[in-house]
Amino acid sequence: MLGWLETCRRLYxxxxxxLKTWLNSRKCPxxxxxxxxxxxxxxxxPFPSYLQQKRQLTQWKKENPWLKAAHSQVTQxxxxxxxxxxxxxxxxxxxxxxxxxxxxxxxxxxxxxKNHPLQLPSWEGMGVGDYQIKLPKIGSVLIELHRPxxxxxxxxxxxVLSRARGTKWxxxxxxxxxxxxxxxxxxxxxxxxxxxxxxxxxxxxNFTVKPGLFFRELQSRLxxxxxxxxxxxxxxxxxxxxxIKVAKLHHKIANSRKNFHFQVAHQLCDQGDMVFVEDIDxxxxxxxxxxxxxxxxxxxxxxxxxxxxxxxxxxxxAQVDHKYSSQICPNCGTHTGKKPLSQRxxxxxxxNYQTTRDHAAAEVLLQRGLDKVRTDCAERKLPGNxxxxxxxxxxxxxxxSRNTQERS
Ligand SMILES: [Zn+2]
Numbered sequence: 271m272l273g274w275l276e277t278c279r280r281l282y283x284x285x286x287x288x289l290k291t292w293l294n295s296r297k298c299p300x301x302x303x304x305x306x307x308x309x310x311x312x313x314x315x316p317f318p319s320y321l322q323q324k325r326q327l328t329q330w331k332k333e334n335p336w337l338k339a340a341h342s343q344v345t346q347x348x349x350x351x352x353x354x355x356x357x358x359x360x361x362x363x364x365x366x367x368x369x370x371x372x373x374x375x376x377x378x379x380x381x382x383x384k385n386h387p388l389q390l391p392s393w394e395g396m397g398v399g400d401y402q403i404k405l406p407k408i409g410s411v412l413i414e415l416h417r418p419x420x421x422x423x424x425x426x427x428x429x430v431l432s433r434a435r436g437t438k439w440x441x442x443x444x445x446x447x448x449x450x451x452x453x454x455x456x457x458x459x460x461x462x463x464x465x466x467x468x469x470x471x472x473x474x475x476n477f478t479v480k481p482g483l484f485f486r487e488l489q490s491r492l493x494x495x496x497x498x499x500x501x502x503x504x505x506x507x508x509x510x511x512x513x514i515k516v517a518k519l520h521h522k523i524a525n526s527r528k529n530f531h532f533q534v535a536h537q538l539c540d541q542g543d544m545v546f547v548e549d550i551d552x553x554x555x556x557x558x559x560x561x562x563x564x565x566x567x568x569x570x571x572x573x574x575x576x577x578x579x580x581x582x583x584x585x586x587x588a589q590v591d592h593k594y595s596s597q598i599c600p601n602c603g604t605h606t607g608k609k610p611l612s613q614r615x616x617x618x619x620x621x622n623y624q625t626t627r628d629h630a631a632a633e634v635l636l637q638r639g640l641d642k643v644r645t646d647c648a649e650r651k652l653p654g655n656x657x658x659x660x661x662x663x664x665x666x667x668x669x670x671s672r673n674t675q676e677r678s
Contacts, residue, residue: 271408272436274340278348279375281337284330285352286367288318320353340378341407347379377431380406386425388415388443403441405430413441423447434517435510456586456643458543462635463576464595464628465547465569468614471534472628474636477541482530488523495519531572535579545580546639547573548592590638599623600633 295309316322324346331337337345355367387404401415405428419425423445431440462474470481499512538545573589580587599606599616601623606616609627616623616630625633 271430271432271439274344274378274408275375275432275436276372277336277340278344278378279370279372281327281330281345281348282352282375283369285318285323285349286369288323289352289356289367292318320350323349323353341380343381343406344378347381351379373435376433377429379430380428382427383425387428388419388425403428411441419443419445420447422449434521435514437514437518438521454581454584454586456544456588456647459541460544460546460636460640460643461538461542462546462590462632462639463538464632464635465572466628469628471538472626472632473538473541474629474632475541476625476629476632478628479534479537482527484526484530485523488519488526492516492519492523527568528571528575531568531575532579534572535576536583538576539579539583539585542585544586544588544639544643545576546588546590546635546642547576548595548635549589550592586643588639588642590635590642592635595634595638596627596631598634600630600637 291309292311292315294307295311298304318326327337327345327349331345352367355365359365359367385404389402389404389410401413402410403413404410424447426444426446428444429442431442432438433440460474464472466472467481469478471479495512495516499509499516502509502512577587579585594605597606597608598604599618599621601618602621604618604620606618609616614627616625616627618624623630
């Protein structure tokens with residue numbers, strides 16, 4: 271499987287090389303020479319599109335037998351992957367596909383399956399969760415099945431992932447069914463969550479979650495391992511061993527963090543029926559003065575997980591405008607001006623409302639979230655509002671009665 275990854279990586283770079291050369295060759299006018307570098311590409315050479323390169327792949331395979339090592343659909347998907355990145359770059363304007371260095375290509379995909387690839391192991395004495403997965407051209411691999419494939423689902427594709435420098439392997443099985451699951455509708459009790467550094471999270475009910483303790487402990491262990499690894503001679507056997515140790519710990523930290531995020535997301539879903547969070551782009555704030563500690567929290571990942579957990583548990587999820595959320599008094603709506611980050615209390619000069627800074631921000635977010643739901647329901651952007659209760663429903667009733675009065 272490591273060999274396949276290396277084959278895929280080289281193919282990916284080859285495709286990208288052709289794309290880049292073509293682009294560079296078209297950069298200067300046809301009757302002139304470039305001052306930097308000349309790319310000799312025939313004028314009528316078509317753009318190396320996905321289809322074009324997919325066709326070329328057959329030719330390449332004849333010239334380079336090493337390409338045949340991997341399954342043909344897997345190699346086709348590599349070409350597609352490069353072009354997906356390229357298309358995404360064209361759309362967003364950033365993130366030009368990059369050459370992958372050794373070890374940077376960490377997964378390959380089997381895009382389709384005819385037969386059910388999972389089977390019970392053919393020999394006895396295996397544990398309960400143990401299964402075999404039959405991968406084309408690789409053969410049967412023993413796996414630990416984390417959850418059974420539900421009935422009525424078809425296996426669409428399988429991605430094989432390598433983690434921690436190829437010492438840990440995962441298979442991600444994508445299943446599909448034609449059952450339609452409706453998106454959760456706004457209903458019931460709402461709550462908003464404000465994420466921060468001192469407390470991982472504060473809700474509008476003043477429920478707080480401390481940042482995961484596991485993290486600091488693992489972090490100091492990571493520092494120690496990194497120090498040890500840096501003393502080894504680069505490229506030596508001991509160096510590789512030390513690198514694997516570091517990679518494994520990184521992997522563990524990422525898993526613990528994810529687990530923590532899932533737990534917090536479920537806690538929030540236990541407490542309310544609508545969850546609102548701020549729409550801040552955490553990648554941007556991570557560049558600012560809070561720096562890396564912002565990324566350590568993985569707030570962006572948390573929001574994605576929260577959205578997924580909400581959907582799964584039929585809770586309404588929405589992102590609301592984050593601007594000035596920490597500068598407005600949730601009690602009277604006064605703009606209290608910018609608070610320095612060291613000021614952890616909110617004390618309103620107008621109405622004397624006192625609470626913690628994060629709680630006040632969460633309350634503001636909740637008000638904005640409910641406002642958003644109201645307007646969206648009134649404008650019928652959200653289908654139906656039958657299940658509404660509490661302030662949203664009251665407000666809608668008021669709206670409706672006002673409308674009828676006006677009409678009459
Ligand atoms: Zn106030």
